Amino acid sequence: MHSEDHNQDHDHPHDHGREHDHPHEEISITEAPGYYDVMETAVRELLVERKLFGPDEIRRQIEVLDSRTPALGAKVVARAWVDGDFRKRLLEDGRKGCEELGITFYDDTQLIVLENTPDTHNLIVCTLCSCYPRPVLGLPPDWYKLKPYRSRAVYEPRAVLEEFGTHIPNDVEIVVSDSTALVRYLVLPMRPAGTENLTEEELASLVTRDAMIGVVPVNYQKRAA
Amino acid sequence: MTSQSIAETVVPALGEVPIFVVGERVRTGTRFPVGHYRLPTYLRGKLGVVERVIPTMAVDNEEEGYGRNAGSKGHYYRIAIPMSEIWTDYKGQASDGLRIEVFENWLERI
Amino acid sequence: MSSEILVKKLPNDIGGDAGGKIEMVEHELLPWEKRCHALADVLDFHKIINTEEKRRGVEALGSEMIGKLSYYERWIVAFSNILFQKGILTPGELATKMAEVESRYLTDTALSKANG
Numbered sequence: 291m292h293s294e295d296h297n298q299d300h301d302h303p304h305d306h307g308r309e310h311d312h313p314h315e316e317i318s319i320t321e322a323p324g325y326y327d328v329m330e331t332a333v334r335e336l337l338v339e340r341k342l343f344g345p346d347e348i349r350r351q352i353e354v355l356d357s358r359t360p361a362l363g364a365k366v367v368a369r370a371w372v373d374g375d376f377r378k379r380l381l382e383d384g385r386k387g388c389e390e391l392g393i394t395f396y397d398d399t400q401l402i403v404l405e406n407t408p409d410t411h412n413l414i415v416c417t418l419c420s421c422y423p424r425p426v427l428g429l430p431p432d433w434y435k436l437k438p439y440r441s442r443a444v445y446e447p448r449a450v451l452e453e454f455g456t457h458i459p460n461d462v463e464i465v466v467s468d469s470t471a472l473v474r475y476l477v478l479p480m481r482p483a484g485t486e487n488l489t490e491e492e493l494a495s496l497v498t499r500d501a502m503i504g505v506v507p508v509n510y511q512k513r514a515a
Numbered sequence: 516m517t518s519q520s521i522a523e524t525v526v527p528a529l530g531e532v533p534i535f536v537v538g539e540r541v542r543t544g545t546r547f548p549v550g551h552y553r554l555p556t557y558l559r560g561k562l563g564v565v566e567r568v569i570p571t572m573a574v575d576n577e578e579e580g581y582g583r584n585a586g587s588k589g590h591y592y593r594i595a596i597p598m599s600e601i602w603t604d605y606k607g608q609a610s611d612g613l614r615i616e617v618f619e620n621w622l623e624r625i
Numbered sequence: 626m627s628s629e630i631l632v633k634k635l636p637n638d639i640g641g642d643a644g645g646k647i648e649m650v651e652h653e654l655l656p657w658e659k660r661c662h663a664l665a666d667v668l669d670f671h672k673i674i675n676t677e678e679k680r681r682g683v684e685a686l687g688s689e690m691i692g693k694l695s696y697y698e699r700w701i702v703a704f705s706n707i708l709f710q711k712g713i714l715t716p717g718e719l720a721t722k723m724a725e726v727e728s729r730y731l732t733d734t735a736l737s738k739a740n741g
Binding site: 398400402417418444445446447448449460463464465466467468469470471472473 | 553554555557558567569571573576591593598601602605606607608610611612613614615616617618
């Protein structure tokens, strides 16, 4: 009934090496750069030669990207859990809230933080491409960028959540936000029960990337004494 | 002077004041433009409610796609649309909904 | 069946389309992919190619290329096309530089083999 249309925006789980299946090891110097790798190098070198940007800018932006991980988003969530005033400010203006914690936004995107409550569960998708709150979460996982998630999250969010092992009861509304413009989203998950005595750092360690996309809740299993 | 009285004397430029307000009922456009668009076809001609006015005025992203980097800024609106309005066979709950940011030229007052 | 649907519905516009099981795949970016992402950010910062132009450029590749090229492969081909359209680079210049990059690699390999 539902057939996969392989010609529509299909992607490869492994973006390289369709001709081999080895695990991702360090690329040795004897492996020739592929066509697109060469293309990227050529484009970059030509633009640097023309002085459209400096050679250090790419290097610096790689450092910027490497520094953006879900740990940043987790810190934002943990702070919102422990500080009610911060939470209010964050929900009012997500970008400003992140900037308060030193998370700079290197582009023109805005951020809306969506709080999960006992009545509402939020789920984030970009059906048209791969919009994602990169400054605060880093780069998105492949599944977020591939067709099945993008096409189905807006059509059957409850079934999609079940595939992630998440069951949302019928009395909880699901709100799916399709990012298509200047706004990006971060889900503020509910703080799990039993975490009253955890430090902010311990709370942050509970918060996963997938919880901030909205496909799973934040779980807490108290360790036996 | 009060804000009210200042507002009465100040004339804003065209487009400065958001056309739509929070809570307003709107319908998404039904046109099929050639080329780059950012309102998905699954959301054309749907009835919704303005949930937020995005405060940062910005360029129409469809024009941006063809190289407009500045000027002619307008407003984006976060629109709430029930799933049942989008899909006739929606299998979830009646209260489930979708949200999307839409540029002002894709919305009509109803 | 009218061809209009090809114009009216872009290949990336898949919300609500049939989709299969979600494979929870992810991968560590290859060095060139990370460079490509950084390149996109730098191009957007300078508005040489803004992010929306990149999106449009990827759409313009058409559904077959979109289906067969990987995520970052689509980006770098789109960038090349856009740079040609803007008169910033010519196809000949890029081809020449790509040949140079390739031969540089081959020379480096030959040298390291000779010295190895």
